[in-house]
Amino acid sequence: MMSGGDVQSGRTYFILRGETVSGEVIEVSAARLTNALYGRNWGMVTAVVNNDPFKLTSIHPANSLLLDRVGGLDNLPAGARVPDLLEAWGRLYNERLAPSSPYRLRALQLDMYRWESGTYSNYDKFIDSWRKEL
Amino acid sequence: MAEGTLNRLVSASALSLGVVRSIVHGTFLIGVLVTSFGALSELPPTLLRPVGMMKLLPWEFYDRLLTPSGMAALKGAMLLSLLLSTLGYLTSLTTKTSFLLVVVYQGLVRSFGHFNHDEMLGVYYLAILAFSPSSDGFSLDRWSSSSRRVRSNFVYGYPILLMQVLMGWVYFSSALIKLRVAGLKYLSADNLPSLAIYHSLDNLHETHFRIAFLLPHVRVLMPYVIGVVLIWELMFPLAVFVRRLRWWILGGGVVFHLATLLLMNVFFPYLLAMYLVFVDWPRVGRWLRTRRARMSMAVPEDTTNGSILDSSSHRAKIVDDQ
Numbered sequence: 001m002m003s004g005g006d007v008q009s010g011r012t013y014f015i016l017r018g019e020t021v022s023g024e025v026i027e028v029s030a031a032r033l034t035n036a037l038y039g040r041n042w043g044m045v046t047a048v049v050n051n052d053p054f055k056l057t058s059i060h061p062a063n064s065l066l067l068d069r070v071g072g073l074d075n076l077p078a079g080a081r082v083p084d085l086l087e088a089w090g091r092l093y094n095e096r097l098a099p100s101s102p103y104r105l106r107a108l109q110l111d112m113y114r115w116e117s118g119t120y121s122n123y124d125k126f127i128d129s130w131r132k133e134l
Numbered sequence: 135m136a137e138g139t140l141n142r143l144v145s146a147s148a149l150s151l152g153v154v155r156s157i158v159h160g161t162f163l164i165g166v167l168v169t170s171f172g173a174l175s176e177l178p179p180t181l182l183r184p185v186g187m188m189k190l191l192p193w194e195f196y197d198r199l200l201t202p203s204g205m206a207a208l209k210g211a212m213l214l215s216l217l218l219s220t221l222g223y224l225t226s227l228t229t230k231t232s233f234l235l236v237v238v239y240q241g242l243v244r245s246f247g248h249f250n251h252d253e254m255l256g257v258y259y260l261a262i263l264a265f266s267p268s269s270d271g272f273s274l275d276r277w278s279s280s281s282r283r284v285r286s287n288f289v290y291g292y293p294i295l296l297m298q299v300l301m302g303w304v305y306f307s308s309a310l311i312k313l314r315v316a317g318l319k320y321l322s323a324d325n326l327p328s329l330a331i332y333h334s335l336d337n338l339h340e341t342h343f344r345i346a347f348l349l350p351h352v353r354v355l356m357p358y359v360i361g362v363v364l365i366w367e368l369m370f371p372l373a374v375f376v377r378r379l380r381w382w383i384l385g386g387g388v389v390f391h392l393a394t395l396l397l398m399n400v401f402f403p404y405l406l407a408m409y410l411v412f413v414d415w416p417r418v419g420r421w422l423r424t425r426r427a428r429m430s431m432a433v434p435e436d437t438t439n440g441s442i443l444d445s446s447s448h449r450a451k452i453v454d455d456q
Contacts, residue, residue: 011328011332011335013332013335013336013338014336014338015336015337016337016338027337028337029337029342030337030338031338031339031340033173034170034173034174034176034177035168035169035170035173036169036170036171036173036174036243037174037243037246037247038340039247039250039252039339039340039400039401040243040244040246040247040248040250041247041338041339042247042336042338042339043247043248043250044181044246044247044248045338046248047181047183047247047248048181052183053180053181053182053183056183056184057189058184058189058193060179060180060182060193060196061193062180063180081178081180081181084178084180084181085177085178085181088176088177088178091176092173092176113335115331115332115335120327120331120347120350123331123335124335
């Protein structure tokens, strides 16, 4: 925020959506699920999509194992840990509903969009998506 | 001379510092109360990117902390410590444990997300209060103690002044760094609209206001709006040193943070709560006592003989009592 905004540079953002057991697609508020990270959920998602936890000098042993398995950071798919995050959020969402509720989620997905540069329009160019069946 | 200057700037008394301790610790207490630590424990530690001193802690620490029992223990310890430090019980100890626990917790949430300066000033205030005589007024320690330690008002006023100066620096340096990083480009007509729209596009923010999309229609006004905000930030230290400007500058802060909430879905509740260090609490106490006395004058029933006293005699009684 210190450098301010610039309409000439494109920007990437994310929408969290869930698919209910009745087949309806709804938007899910991450801030309601992990309110400890109020004001930080969006930053966390960006970092997880960028695989930032794999770029530390001291990597979590489980992340280190995954890196070894795929053959290094270059071979790691974008958002390697996004499914784990979606699974945790999906579990939190469903735990708050009755087992018979039609609003329970059967899948949670994170959609990545880009606001292309230059104009105050074309805000939602679809880029990528991650989905986790719950 | 220093004490005289200090007294002109802040309300230097044990009561003031005690109330400030209660407000700062109470703010964090409420924050912990309404936060689901259990939900945080559901997140896998493999998402963490420890920051600062949190890098020194081994991964086993995070693996154990980010469990339901680990987070329940952290929340329990924080609630107990913050409750006691808010009430001012075993204050010398509990203000320090509250500070340490909040630092660990803030380090943890910052290791998940980006650096957010909302709570940072409050954390600095906790550090100041941990090493100040904040139990000499407005505390259970004070009420339960038979001895009354007499200290110079300077020791109570200095921490409050330091907190106010820190807040002034937060806003002043914010303006400086914007100018240093972006220069005059910061005043561009697209700065605020593009930043505000970016923060309104996703659904990961706490709120989902969409007012930002109106800003491009008034983009020619934006350089003036940003200019006013920069001037306000640069002038913020005057709130410490010029009492006449204080409430205008703090009022501007309330408007500014409400505007960032509505336009950018970014809100700083902790920082706003810290504005209360500027309140003259002994004066508020006197005002409340006077108001209570006036209200009791409004129904001046003499229970001894059932007659209604006239207000002048009742007022005289209150003055005598005082």
